[in-house]
Amino acid sequence: MATLLVRWTTAVTMAESVGFLVPVAVGTTMVDRPWYVGLPALLGAGAVEGAVLGWAQSVVLRGVLPGVRGHRWVMLTSGAAVVAYLLGTASALTATTSGWMQVVLPILCGLLLVLSIGAAQWLELRHHVPHAASWAPVTAVAWLLALGAFLAIATPLWHEGQRLWVTVLIGVGAGLVMAFVQAALTGWWLVRLLSRPVEAARR
Numbered sequence: 114m115a116t117l118l119v120r121w122t123t124a125v126t127m128a129e130s131v132g133f134l135v136p137v138a139v140g141t142t143m144v145d146r147p148w149y150v151g152l153p154a155l156l157g158a159g160a161v162e163g164a165v166l167g168w169a170q171s172v173v174l175r176g177v178l179p180g181v182r183g184h185r186w187v188m189l190t191s192g193a194a195v196v197a198y199l200l201g202t203a204s205a206l207t208a209t210t211s212g213w214m215q216v217v218l219p220i221l222c223g224l225l226l227v228l229s230i231g232a233a234q235w236l237e238l239r240h241h242v243p244h245a246a247s248w249a250p251v252t253a254v255a256w257l258l259a260l261g262a263f264l265a266i267a268t269p270l271w272h273e274g275q276r277l278w279v280t281v282l283i284g285v286g287a288g289l290v291m292a293f294v295q296a297a298l299t300g301w302w303l304v305r306l307l308s309r310p311v312e313a314a315r316r
Contacts, residue, residue: 114304121173121300122293128169129292130285132162136198137284141277152202156195163194163230170234177307178241186237193233200226227253227260242306255298263291 139158143151167190171183204222231252239245267287271280 114308117177118300118304121303122296124169124173125296126292128165130289132165133288135161137281141280156198159194159198160191163191166190180241189233189236190230193230197226197229227256243309251302252299255295259291259295262294263287266290
């Protein structure tokens with residue numbers, strides 16, 4: 114199981130780091146574009162990031178769970194990534210609201226955002242692993258911590274008037290840390306799930 118953790122963490126960290134380059138590039142080049150241009154580009158970038166992440170995860174998963182349908186895992190992960198970026202954008206737009214909605218809507222969007230990928234992947238994982246329902250909340254916590262790490266690194270270093278290559282470099286570095294955090298935590302939980310006594314998985 115230690116080998117699985119290393120394989121998962123390595124593959125997922127590399128895949129998420131590479132996949133995240135697409136939203137970073139799109140985000141930095143579309144920052145001054147109208148929303149109707151920038152939003153579709155960002156969602157498309159999110160789909161690519163999710164597909165790369167899902168592909169790497171499915172490759173490792175199929176080594177221990179041959180029944181996992183790789184194409185479905187990739188599609189679910191890619192679709193959930195699009196939803197996550199859409200929720201992230203919606204959360205940012207709620208800053209223009211007032212009253213209780215200004216507090217409740219960002220929290221709701223943020224909760225759904227971190228749950229999106231794990232919940233989508235559960236739809237496939239539940240057919241192969243007992244207690245797979247825990248995958249969604251654990252993955253949510255992993256992404257919450259990963260995004261927190263990204264913001265803690267990138268936010269103080271990004272500033273107005275910065276050279277584009279510096280902005281991208283900071284995003285890449287922070288993205289690498291983000292990728293490692295979520296890969297290590299989800300890998301640790303995957304090992305725990307597979308180490309439990311074998312029983313019939315929920316169909």
